[in-house]
Amino acid sequence: MSVVAWIAVGSLSVWLWLLVGHGFFWRTDQRLPPRTAPPAGRWPHVAVVVPARDEAAVLAKSLPSLLAQDYPGGAEVILVDDGSSDGTGKLARELSVKYGGLPLAVVSPGEPAPGWTGKLWALRYGVEVARAGNPAYLLLTDADIAHEPDSLRELVSAARGDGRAEGDGSGGGFDMVSQMARLRVTSTWERLVVPAFVYFFAQLYPFRWVNRAGARTAAAAGGCVLLRTEVALRARVPESIRGAVIDDVALARAVQRAGGRIWLGLAERVDSVRPYPGLGDLWRMVSRSAYAQLRHSPLLLLGTVAGLVLVYLVPPYAVAAGLFTGDVAAGWAGLAAWAVMTGTYLPMLAYYRQTAALAPLLPFTALLYVLMTVDSAVQHHRGRGAAWKGRTYSRPETAPDR
Structure with a gap:
């Protein structure tokens, strides 16, 4: 030959x-399974932290979906306006007045300290503000991510293992639950490139390997991460990963090193609204x-x-x-x-x-x-x-x- x-x-x-x-x-079946029984006990308190820098173009499509979460427990949204120049913070307050729903706080962290990337600096400040309310969980979600009304409820339910069957790695009892938001695929270039982006990510970090007990592979999707607060403190995040650009993988590794169990899957009810219309x-x-x-x-x-x-x-x-x-x-x-x-x-x-x-x-x-x-x-x-x-x-x- x-x-x-x-x-x-x-x-x-x-x-x-x-x-x-x-x-x-290559399989796409790692998703939050439906609950087969009602949740037991009280719903834990959750603080939603949204780092945002110049996100006015997408905020009107994403923030109302967070404010409208149908969550039986206590929850609030903390939007961290990271030095925006397009009126992101002002728009967030206007959207809160217009749509109501969960209480919203808009805070600003100032310029990043040396050694910090911007998003993690904003998360650090948002998490610090959130801890004052002693939440059991933190939902870290990007400003371009839109959530269906039951998204938070299902994330918390999956983390607690409420009425979910074990056996496929997604039964519950997780310290971190992350969903890969469905990215926008409208333009020709988005159709050509975006599904491959997620395919390559899954090839690099097979979701089944991430989700199995005792896994050595760690990964997350930074747009939607539900994290147990106690584990975040134990893993010293985001301080321990303050210089990371690929912060989602760094976060997953930090949680795993701290003894936390993680889960990663494809989202059904969480979508990115950010457009990438051209190849550039x-x-x-x-x-x-x-x-x-x-x-x-x-x-x-x-x-x-x-x-x-x-x-x-x-x-x-x-x-x-x-x-x-x-x-x-x-x-x-x-x-x-x-x-x-x-x-x-x-x-x-x-x-x-x-x-x-x-x-x-x-x-x-x-x-x-x-x-x-x-x-x-x-x-x-x-x-x-x-x-x-x-x-x-x-x-x-x-x-x-x-």
Whole structure:
């Protein structure tokens, strides 16, 4: 066989392992199960903390959904206006007056202290304000996340294990419950890139591995995290992860190190309302933290690019080689690998209610992610680091192990 054929066989071997040996990452069934019995006892008090910096464009679609939570226990919303210049805090107060519902407090933390990323600085202040009310849980949710009226109730119920069956890793009794909000998929580029973003995340952190008891894999989705306050204190969050740009993974690791049990799944009733209409918007979303995920390591960057090329780009190349050069072995191996890849992507497209015709285009989307990751490294070495909302972190951390 030719060199191309052997490489294609290697790609197929990797895909067969990913299919059955990597936590079934491609399945989309890790979701909050329905309750089978009513909850017992009183509902615990919850403080909802929302860090917000220049979020006036999305706040009118997200904040009313938090204020309207149908939660049987005590709850309040604390919006941390992190130096916004677009009237975010003023709009939040106006929305509270207009819609009523849960009580809202708008607070401001001032500029971040040295060593802190902006979002974690805002969370630190919001959590500090929340602790004055002695809440049993903290719901940390982004300003672009809209919640269905029963979202908080279901999150708390899942954390407590109210009337839920054990056996699939989601039965309850968790110190942290996190849901990957369903991102917006309206524009052509969103349809092409967004489902793949979640697919790649699940491949990197298989949800089943995160959710099983005694797990060593830790991850979370920062847009929607319900955290037991006592565990947050024990894990010293957010202080212990103050320099992290990829704060959700860092938070999950800190909670896990503190002995907490975590759960991560796809959301049914939690949605992001932030638009990413063009490729440039999506490019910035990915590239701002991609190199931080690789711990700013050129070797990890090289290995990641090589791995993505082998897994996602070799199959279509091998098919083309089979068609245009007559390399039958390469063509069939590449076609088989491409077929497995396509099949594993179909459940995520179904979750996002997208056409199955997008599945064979996953290699093209993977190529975009390769370029975004390389661009992230280039920007880092130019001293621009991770830039977000007017702040640049030249050498940010990702998820420190210490």
